Amino acid sequence: MQEAARRSGIERRRVTIRDVGRAAGVSVATVSRALNGSESVTLETRARVQRVAKELDFVPHAGAQSLSLQRTDTIGVILPDLHGEYFSELIRGLDLGARNCRRNLLLSASHGDISEAIGALRTMRSRVDGLVVMSPFTDGDLLVDAVNGAVPLVLLSTRASAGADAAFGVDNRAGAAAVTRHLLDEGHRPIAFIGGPADNLDAQERLRGFREAHVEARVKPGPVLRGNFREESGFSAGLLLLQKRLPDAVFAANDAMALGCLQALREAGVRIPEDVALAGFDDIPLARFLDPPLTTAGVRIAEIGRQAVECCVGLGEGRATAPTQNLFAPTLVVRASSLNRRRAGPPPSPTGGTT
Amino acid sequence: MQEAARRSGIERRRVTIRDVGRAAGVSVATVSRALNGSESVTLETRARVQRVAKELDFVPHAGAQSLSLQRTDTIGVILPDLHGEYFSELIRGLDLGARNCRRNLLLSASHGDISEAIGALRTMRSRVDGLVVMSPFTDGDLLVDAVNGAVPLVLLSTRASAGADAAFGVDNRAGAAAVTRHLLDEGHRPIAFIGGPADNLDAQERLRGFREAHVEARVKPGPVLRGNFREESGFSAGLLLLQKRLPDAVFAANDAMALGCLQALREAGVRIPEDVALAGFDDIPLARFLDPPLTTAGVRIAEIGRQAVECCVGLGEGRATAPTQNLFAPTLVVRASSLNRRRAGPPPSPTGGTT
DNA sequence: CTAGTTGGTGTAACCGGTTACATCAGGAGC
DNA sequence: GCTCCTGATGTAACCGGTTACACCAACTAG
Numbered sequence: 001m002q003e004a005a006r007r008s009g010i011e012r013r014r015v016t017i018r019d020v021g022r023a024a025g026v027s028v029a030t031v032s033r034a035l036n037g038s039e040s041v042t043l044e045t046r047a048r049v050q051r052v053a054k055e056l057d058f059v060p061h062a063g064a065q066s067l068s069l070q071r072t073d074t075i076g077v078i079l080p081d082l083h084g085e086y087f088s089e090l091i092r093g094l095d096l097g098a099r100n101c102r103r104n105l106l107l108s109a110s111h112g113d114i115s116e117a118i119g120a121l122r123t124m125r126s127r128v129d130g131l132v133v134m135s136p137f138t139d140g141d142l143l144v145d146a147v148n149g150a151v152p153l154v155l156l157s158t159r160a161s162a163g164a165d166a167a168f169g170v171d172n173r174a175g176a177a178a179v180t181r182h183l184l185d186e187g188h189r190p191i192a193f194i195g196g197p198a199d200n201l202d203a204q205e206r207l208r209g210f211r212e213a214h215v216e217a218r219v220k221p222g223p224v225l226r227g228n229f230r231e232e233s234g235f236s237a238g239l240l241l242l243q244k245r246l247p248d249a250v251f252a253a254n255d256a257m258a259l260g261c262l263q264a265l266r267e268a269g270v271r272i273p274e275d276v277a278l279a280g281f282d283d284i285p286l287a288r289f290l291d292p293p294l295t296t297a298g299v300r301i302a303e304i305g306r307q308a309v310e311c312c313v314g315l316g317e318g319r320a321t322a323p324t325q326n327l328f329a330p331t332l333v334v335r336a337s338s339l340n341r342r343r344a345g346p347p348p349s350p351t352g353g354t355t
Numbered sequence: 356m357q358e359a360a361r362r363s364g365i366e367r368r369r370v371t372i373r374d375v376g377r378a379a380g381v382s383v384a385t386v387s388r389a390l391n392g393s394e395s396v397t398l399e400t401r402a403r404v405q406r407v408a409k410e411l412d413f414v415p416h417a418g419a420q421s422l423s424l425q426r427t428d429t430i431g432v433i434l435p436d437l438h439g440e441y442f443s444e445l446i447r448g449l450d451l452g453a454r455n456c457r458r459n460l461l462l463s464a465s466h467g468d469i470s471e472a473i474g475a476l477r478t479m480r481s482r483v484d485g486l487v488v489m490s491p492f493t494d495g496d497l498l499v500d501a502v503n504g505a506v507p508l509v510l511l512s513t514r515a516s517a518g519a520d521a522a523f524g525v526d527n528r529a530g531a532a533a534v535t536r537h538l539l540d541e542g543h544r545p546i547a548f549i550g551g552p553a554d555n556l557d558a559q560e561r562l563r564g565f566r567e568a569h570v571e572a573r574v575k576p577g578p579v580l581r582g583n584f585r586e587e588s589g590f591s592a593g594l595l596l597l598q599k600r601l602p603d604a605v606f607a608a609n610d611a612m613a614l615g616c617l618q619a620l621r622e623a624g625v626r627i628p629e630d631v632a633l634a635g636f637d638d639i640p641l642a643r644f645l646d647p648p649l650t651t652a653g654v655r656i657a658e659i660g661r662q663a664v665e666c667c668v669g670l671g672e673g674r675a676t677a678p679t680q681n682l683f684a685p686t687l688v689v690r691a692s693s694l695n696r697r698r699a700g701p702p703p704s705p706t707g708g709t710t
Numbered sequence: 711c712t713a714g715t716t717g718g719t720g721t722a723a724c725c726g727g728t729t730a731c732a733t734c735a736g737g738a739g740c
Numbered sequence: 741g742c743t744c745c746t747g748a749t750g751t752a753a754c755c756g757g758t759t760a761c762a763c764c765a766a767c768t769a770g
Binding site (some may be wrong): 012014015057060061064065066067072073074081082083084085087088089091092095099104105106107108109122123124125126127148150248263277279285286289290291 | 369398412414415416417418419420421422427428429436437438439440441442444446447450455459460461462463464477479480482504505520601614618640641644645646
Binding site (some may be wrong): 356379382383384385388395396397400419421423424425 | 717718719720721723724726727733
């Protein structure tokens, strides 16, 4: 038994609540009460216990506590990836929420793979009081099944599912429509679209917004290219666009692809926005620093993360929280990349363009 | 399958190992053995137990397991911040390492505050098998004290401490010296330096590398300005520089500040690199996309994170891992921002500069 | 046919907390 | 002086796993 305990001879035995009790001359119950602020303990006893606990460097065993109290003070988070500015911002918000609620954050990446996500879910299920999961590439139902009601489940940017306790997301459709309208208002047409992965909910909705704005304006949309939300795919799309007659504007379904496209066009000597206007989506920090600064749809990513965690904690405490469906409206952020500065100058030549 | 369990009223009791035992007609010991792959179980019994466990959607209680086994399969991570490209990369590496070792990742930010870091340490101590802590603003000893040998402790970019079990970091001095030498080789002098926070180890070492390279080259260093590693402070430093005679080059102690400085200079019409050359440190993804692309010292951040976690897990398993002191050498990444393209042209004017 | 062995399984102790309930001292009320 | 009450504290059951040890059938060996 407990092989682990005597694993290495020099191993130091944990200080338990019994050790504290013995040293303070009281029972374990009193120690527990003294440290957890139950009022039925003499001031003097409480002080003594606290002093002894500090002296012995006593820290309660989280596992024992969770076994006894049936809670872990931890929220689990599963994201498709942990990489890039978008997720960085999201994680910051998640941490903020966790800190506000005095919870720990257990983090994992699913790498866009549903079976990895479900695997992560299963390991996490028993170690957390609630889960926040982002899984834009699948139906929420699979996740709901995997959690099976064990803990509250909050979905981010995931196709809503009746089984989830709450869902947060961005109003991609409205955001994309706003960007598209802006491009049309500037007089750009046709507008090409660089889309995200076919199975990605955000990507689908953004494309939808793009199309709806065109219908509304009675303008025929430009070509729709397929991307995967990564910079390289924006670059490839840019190359593809260069092979035909260039559109007046390009709207990429996220900033990373807009960036890639910008690279491709610039390398070919195309001037932005003089020859082709450009817009993205997300407003990652980098967008402001591009040359030219990128027009995009701004999403308060961190804020979404914070609210998701706080909602999740609330659900776990039985507090009926605000609406369980929550769509954040992005703001149109107009920067130089989308303005109409079309000039009579010669068509793009390989030597032209910005410095 | 889970149908029955799901619809059973509101209050759903956890499925325990005893429930599985009862349903499979065996004892808890047999269930445990069957599920944990002990060999002394009939194939037939094992199959039946596994089937029943799946049917009941049994997931072992992590707290109970950690109480019994004295391990949590979790590694705790405390970083100064979770925000920005640098930490994003780091977290990605940490996750990679955790995944390789089949561990969970418990994440927290200290916001550069030593007391917050220690608080986080105390809550984590009892929930993890090991800790990876980055705390460039303080002495490692405080952290070592707070952990007090409860679990293995791996430090990142932190002043080494005898009490820590291992330490990883970047050879900031060599990296900064390499960048400085490169700038000098290009013929830039004097070179101004934008430093990081005074109490930050990385910042101190980078400044040291900057100075040493000057001594070595027998060149007098330019002015050293104070920054805080954030973009705004780079911007302020840029404004300050503009008030006097501009140096030939500016070396910012990290890329974020280089970026801020670039903004300030560009707004004043200073051309980079024609009027002033610029270099940073870290090689965050953004560096390649600046205009002009930024010369910097490349650090394999994710790789450091991965190794730190894997080392931490190894220590917990009693495996004596590689050297406990580990400095990664950055690579000099030369891009356009630092080249000598000085021209006879007129001194910077508000209307000059890049597009 | 008995004694010894072996392999599968069950029983119960243990991990370290929390807390319902028991206990006990001391003061109030009669 | 005795009972009753009250408030501080102790005892032990419980949370849900793991595993040492006991047990027992079925077999082998003598």
